[in-house]
Amino acid sequence: xxxxxxxxxxxxxxxxxxxxxxxxxxxxxxxxxxxxxxxxxxxxxxxxxxxxxxxxxxxxxxxxxxxxxxxxxxxxxxxxxxxxxxxxxxxxxxxxxxxxxxxxxxxxxxxxxxxxxxxxxxxxxxxxxxxxxxxxxxxxxxxxxxxxxxxxxxxxxxxxxxxxxxxxxxxxxxxxxxxxxxxxxxxxxxxxxxxxxxxxxxxxxxxxxxxxxxxxxxxxxxxxxxxxxxxxxxxxxxxxxxxxxxxxxxxxxxxxxxxxxxxxxxxxxxxxxxxxxxxxxxxxxxxxxxxxxxxxxxxxxxxxxxxxxxxxxxxxxxxxxxxxxxxxxxxxxxxxxxxxxxxxxxxxxxxxxxxxxxxxxxxxxxxxxxxxxxxxxxxxxxxxxxxxxxxxxxxxxxxxxxxxxxxxxxxxxxxxxxxxxxxxxxxxxxxxxxxxxxxxxxxxxxxxxxxxxxxxxxxxxxxxxxxxxxxxxxxxxxxxxxxxxxxxxxxxxxxxxxxxxxxxxxxxxxxxxxxxxxxxxxxxxxxxxxxxxxxxxxxxxxxxxxxxxxx
Amino acid sequence: xxxxxxxxxxxxxxxxxxxxxxxxxxxxxxxxxxxxxxxxxxxxxxxxxxxxxxxxxxxxxxxxxxxxxxxxxxxxxxxxxxxxxxxxxxxxxxxxxxxxxxxxxxxxxxxxxxxxxxxxxxxxxxxxxxxxxxxxxxxxxxxxxxxxxxxxxxxxxxxxxxxxxxxxxxxxxxxxxxxxxxxxxxxxxxxxxxxxxxxxxxxxxxxxxxxxxxxxxxxxxxxxxxxxxxxxxxxxxxxxxxxxxxxxxxxxxxxxxxxxxxxxxxxxxxxxxxxxxxxxxxxxxxxxxxxxxxxxxxxxxxxxxxxxx
Numbered sequence: 001x002x003x004x005x006x007x008x009x010x011x012x013x014x015x016x017x018x019x020x021x022x023x024x025x026x027x028x029x030x031x032x033x034x035x036x037x038x039x040x041x042x043x044x045x046x047x048x049x050x051x052x053x054x055x056x057x058x059x060x061x062x063x064x065x066x067x068x069x070x071x072x073x074x075x076x077x078x079x080x081x082x083x084x085x086x087x088x089x090x091x092x093x094x095x096x097x098x099x100x101x102x103x104x105x106x107x108x109x110x111x112x113x114x115x116x117x118x119x120x121x122x123x124x125x126x127x128x129x130x131x132x133x134x135x136x137x138x139x140x141x142x143x144x145x146x147x148x149x150x151x152x153x154x155x156x157x158x159x160x161x162x163x164x165x166x167x168x169x170x171x172x173x174x175x176x177x178x179x180x181x182x183x184x185x186x187x188x189x190x191x192x193x194x195x196x197x198x199x200x201x202x203x204x205x206x207x208x209x210x211x212x213x214x215x216x217x218x219x220x221x222x223x224x225x226x227x228x229x230x231x232x233x234x235x236x237x238x239x240x241x242x243x244x245x246x247x248x249x250x251x252x253x254x255x256x257x258x259x260x261x262x263x264x265x266x267x268x269x270x271x272x273x274x275x276x277x278x279x280x281x282x283x284x285x286x287x288x289x290x291x292x293x294x295x296x297x298x299x300x301x302x303x304x305x306x307x308x309x310x311x312x313x314x315x316x317x318x319x320x321x322x323x324x325x326x327x328x329x330x331x332x333x334x335x336x337x338x339x340x341x342x343x344x345x346x347x348x349x350x351x352x353x354x355x356x357x358x359x360x361x362x363x364x365x366x367x368x369x370x371x372x373x374x375x376x377x378x379x380x381x382x383x384x385x386x387x388x389x390x391x392x393x394x395x396x397x398x399x400x401x402x403x404x405x406x407x408x409x410x411x412x413x414x415x416x417x418x419x420x421x422x423x424x425x426x427x428x429x430x431x432x433x434x435x436x437x438x439x440x441x442x443x444x445x446x447x448x449x450x451x452x453x454x455x456x457x458x459x460x461x462x463x464x465x466x467x468x469x470x471x472x473x474x475x476x477x478x479x480x481x482x483x484x485x486x487x488x489x490x491x492x493x494x495x496x497x498x499x500x501x502x503x504x505x506x507x508x509x510x511x512x513x514x515x516x517x518x519x520x521x522x523x524x525x526x527x528x529x530x531x532x533x534x535x536x537x538x539x540x541x542x543x544x545x546x547x548x549x550x551x
Numbered sequence: 552x553x554x555x556x557x558x559x560x561x562x563x564x565x566x567x568x569x570x571x572x573x574x575x576x577x578x579x580x581x582x583x584x585x586x587x588x589x590x591x592x593x594x595x596x597x598x599x600x601x602x603x604x605x606x607x608x609x610x611x612x613x614x615x616x617x618x619x620x621x622x623x624x625x626x627x628x629x630x631x632x633x634x635x636x637x638x639x640x641x642x643x644x645x646x647x648x649x650x651x652x653x654x655x656x657x658x659x660x661x662x663x664x665x666x667x668x669x670x671x672x673x674x675x676x677x678x679x680x681x682x683x684x685x686x687x688x689x690x691x692x693x694x695x696x697x698x699x700x701x702x703x704x705x706x707x708x709x710x711x712x713x714x715x716x717x718x719x720x721x722x723x724x725x726x727x728x729x730x731x732x733x734x735x736x737x738x739x740x741x742x743x744x745x746x747x748x749x750x751x752x753x754x755x756x757x758x759x760x761x762x763x764x765x766x767x768x769x770x771x772x773x774x775x776x777x778x779x780x781x782x783x784x785x786x787x788x789x790x791x792x793x794x795x796x797x798x799x800x801x802x803x804x805x806x807x808x809x810x811x812x813x814x815x816x817x818x819x820x821x822x823x824x825x826x827x828x829x830x831x832x833x834x835x836x837x838x839x840x841x842x843x844x845x846x847x848x849x850x851x852x853x854x855x856x857x858x859x860x
Contacts, residue, residue, distance in 0.1 A: 056768045081771035092714065093759055094766035097706050099688030105780035109695075110771035112778045119782065136560045136686075140710060154770065341724050368728040374755045375718075375725045378747055392730025419754060433729060 007063035036215035051080035085160035091147035145176025288316030297347035322483035325493035373430035624668030631664030
């Protein structure tokens with residue numbers, strides 16, 4: 001369906017190419033997964049396939065792209081839009097109409113289709129995606145998952161031959177993400193739609209793909225079937241492999257299982273398990289001093305929605321707590337209450353022994369990083385962002401600015417405008433702008449959204465370092481793998497209440513859905529295993545299992 | 552927080568009308584509110600609007616409009632009474648003030664102010680009814696038939712404005728956590744601080760606009776001649792409601808030409824019912840404007856009528 005030959009592309013005014021010498025063929029009905037770090041060229045590649053590069057972006061391009069044997073450059077915009085549909089990362093920025101049905105019809109109107117045809121297509125796609133009950137709703141009232149499903153519906157109504165999805169689940173909670181990806185797989189299987197998916201969180205989509213393309217620095221570095229690609233990635237230390245595949249590939253199992261189901265079939269016959277629970281020692285450790293304590297906290301929004309109900313929570317010095325739960329469960333409200341942005345309707349928020357209102361006046365205030373790092377970028381330079389926070393709090397720069405810029409690898413960007421930086425760098429600037437006040441408690445809302453595994457690992461290391469230095473970290477996340485890797489404690493929130501709170505291995509180990517791929521893999525075999533590291537420590541291949549293990 | 556100020560689909564009769572019908576009905580109520588100054592006509596129209604708002608379960612919502620409109624009505628009555636000295640029935644002779652001159656309050660000025668207040672109440676209530684009754688998307692769909700670009704701009708604005716308002720709140724929170732105290736400092740400092748969230752919002756919006764434009768381009772916007780999606784069907788109810796509204800407008804014009812709907816406040820109050828035509832015209836207009844309300848009642852309680860219209 002697509003063929004790219006020797007493609008090199010520069011964005012306008014860019015000195016380095018975003019894509020270099022790309023050669024790629026994509027067959028009809030294929031499911032292609034494109035993975036790679038931030039700035040690796042994934043998004044640029046799919047924009048070439050969607051005809052947005054160079055049509056929309058401009059810039060310099062060399063090489064050729066063919067769609068069904070025809071040069072893309074010779075096709076007109078309407079033809080490309082009809083044949084190739086694209087779903088973007090953020091549903092808020094692609095839904096343009098106020099009503100659901102109008103949104104679906106928007107693309108059809110643009111194609112100039114007759115009214116009867118539009119009606120039929122809109123009805124069909126709403127039925128297929130289960131949106132019929134929402135047809136009269138306002139788009140603003142939909143949840144993130146529903147909005148992304150609507151964006152998918154609006155594209156599908158145009159009946160494209162190829163569907164391109166650029167990190168479509170990055171803004172969704174795990175349940176909505178799973179639902180969307182299953183829909184995409186159904187479309188691929190049932191109607192033979194060609195799917196090109198760009199994703200960072202591979203654990204939920206790696207196994208769906210027929211082929212995986214890995215990218216680095218604008219080049220395709222691997223283009224293989226998922227099993228072979230996983231082995232290659234582990235061998236080369238490329239971090240874009242889901243945990244189950246990574247674990248088995250580490251042990252040299254061939255063929256590499258890609259799903260929990262495949263992996264579990266191997267466990268009883270091929271592995272032995274060591275029994276000790278890693279956190280037994282931790283249980284005996286003295287409890288750290290309390291930084292913030294919520295006592296029977298209730299919070300109700302003006303529209304009457306009870307966001308928090310009878311919440312009791314204590315966070316100790318240097319603890320790293322991950323708060324997980326579905327969208328609308330009250331996680332963000334919990335963070336805002338903790339840092340004093342919201343006042344509870346009932347109950348108390350104590351900082352040590354004082355109420356939050358008092359603690360806010362003390363030197364070491366709690367800090368809060370909201371979901372969107374762009375909300376923190378208002379000064380002319382990166383350095384100014386940090387100094388702005390210090391000045392507002394009446395604090396002096398005792399070398400903390402230099403230290404933070406160095407630790408967050410922002411040294412070279414200190415004189416640059418924050419909005420000229422990449423998304424990963426912006427995230428780090430926003431983090432630095434709140435961490436600079438050296439808070440006793442750092443609350444972060446979805447800090448890993450849109451970050452690739454390398455940047456996530458860096459963020460995790462930085463936060464772990466802060467926790468070690470005595471800063472309490474509380475982060476809300478949908479990224480269970482991240483929570484398992486770096487947090488020491490996990491709090492599960494459901495419908496405004498804390499339903500589980502404890503060591504990460506216990507909470508994630510006990511949970512059926514709010515757990516990692518490794519947790520699901522070892523459930524019933526080795527309790528408390530939630531990361532690849534845990535598994536490699538506690539699981540060993542049997543000597544005579546009949547499986548092929550490559551050393 | 553602002554949800555109640557936006558249209559909510561409740562599956563009610565008046566909400567099920569074709570947008571052209573709904574716009575015609577609301578438009579006629581608006582025009583008639585401006586056309587007449589006769590207190591009985593204005594009160595009659597207010598009564599119909601009240602019944603219509605009740606038919607769309609919007610009395611609670613109307614209250615929030617009334618808070619503003621009643622206050623304004625009282626203000627108009629007071630200002631009119633104090634500034635207009637044309638009435639002959641003086642009920643209070645006040646002191647002589649600089650600039651204004653002698654302050655007198657006449658019965659005529661009070662009544663005229665009250666009539667103008669009722670007119671304001673009517674206009675505000677018509678807007679309230681419009682919000683409760685007409686799905687904005689349907690109106691945009693109508694507009695897009697002859698002005699697609701403007702319809703898209705309107706649609707984007709109505710989506711983006713509440714979103715930006717929410718975003719502004721989030722940015723303020725981020726700034727508060729970074730030590731910005733919006734309540735502290737001189738008025739100049741506070742003004743400077745209050746521009747900070749707006750600056751951030753504008754920068755972010757500028758970046759978002761590129762992404763929105765890209766999404767529009769990817770869905771073939773601007774690729775050539777557009778067609779228009781029509782989903783609304785015309786039913787007998789639309790013919791009845793639109794027909795009665797147009798007829799009410801015609802009767803109103805006839806009344807106005809004959810001078811039935813006008814009332815003389817100065818120098819002395821005229822007769823409320825000067826002739827039988829005044830009453831006939833009033834009753835005809837109210838009856839015709841009440842057709843949608845009556846049908847709504849019938850639609851709710853009479854299954855047979857529900858099947859037919």
